[in-house]
Amino acid sequence: MGRVRVRQHVNPLARKFQFSVLPPDWTEIYDKSDRPLHVDIGCGRGRFLWKLAQLEPDWNFLGLEIRKPLVEEANEWRDDKELNNLHYIFCNANFALDSLLRSLPEGVLKRVSILFPDPWFKNKHQRRRVVQPELVDELSKFMVSGGEVFLSSDVEEVAAEMRDRFLEHPQFQIQTQEWLPDNPLPAASEREIATLSRGEPVYRTIFERR
Template structure:
C-alpha cells in the first residue's frame, strides 16, 4: 500500500480551510449517541482515541483533525475494529467547533483533550495556534458543568499560553495546586508524550474543570 505523505504543519487560516465541516448525523455515527463525549482536538493519527474508545466503552469519542488523509486512515482503522463509540472528523476547529457541538445533545460534552498542538514558534504565526480565546469561549459554552479540559505540550511557552487562556475565562478553574501535573490523569498516553518522556524531556500538563 502506498504511503500517503502528510504535511506536518497546516495553516488553519488558509482559504482552503475556511469552509466549516459538514456535521454528521450522530445517530448514524455512534451506536449510543447520548453517551458522554470525549473530544480530542488535533487528534493527528488518532491512535490515542483508538485506545481510549476500547478502554471506555461507556463513552463516545470524537477526534478533530485538519489533515484529511490522517482522518481517512483513522476512520478506516476504526471501522476495521468495529468500534461504534469512536469517530474522526476532518475539519478546521476554528470555524467548525460550534456547528459540531451545537448538533450534539446538551450536557453531552464532558471531556476535552488538547495535546501537543502545533506550537507555531514565530510570533507572527501566533494566530495559527489552536487555543485562541474564541476556542476557550466556545468550549465554555458547550462543556457540561463539571466537565474537564486536559492540555499538555512539550513546549513550555505553549503550555503556559494554553493555561493562561483557560485561566482567564471565568468558566474554568485549574485543578491542583502545583504548576504542572506530574502524571497524565488519563489511562492512555499519546505517541508524542511517550516519545518525549523516553527522551528524558519534560511534558507540561494541566487540567481545568468547568464551573
C-alpha cells in the same frame, strides 16, 4: 495498514481551511449517542482516541483534525476494530467547532483534550495556534458543569499560553497550579510516549468547567 505520509504542519489560516462542516447525524455515528463524549482537538493520527475508545467503552470519542489523509486513515483503523463509539472528522476546529458542538445531544460533552498542538514559534505565526479565546468560549458554552479540559505540550511556552487562555475565562477553573507530573488519563498520545522516551518533560494541566 500502511502509514500515510502528510505534511507535519499546515497553515490553519489558509483560505482552503477556513470552512465549517455539516454536522453528521450522531445517532448514525455512535451506537449510543447519549453517552459521555470526549473530543480531541487536533487528534493527528487518532491513535490516542483509538486506544481510549477500547479502554472506555461507555464513552463516545470524537477526533478533529485538519489534515484530511490522517482522518481517513484514522477512520479505517476504527472500522478495522469495529468501534461504534469512535469517529474522526476533517475540519479546522477554529472554524467548525461551534456548529459541531451545537449539534450534539444536550449534556454529553464531558471531556476535551488538546495535546501537543503545533507550537508556531515565530511571533507572526502565533495567531495560528489552536487555543484562541474564541475556541475557549465555544467550549464553555457546550461543556457540562464538571466537565474537564486536558491540555499538554512538550513546549512550556505553548502549554503556559494554553493554560492562560483558560485561566482568563470565568467558566473554567484550574485543578492544580503546578504542572501535572503524570498523565491522568488511561492512555497517552504517541507524541507523549515519544517525548517521555527521550527523557524530555511534558507540561500538563487540567481545567474544570464550573
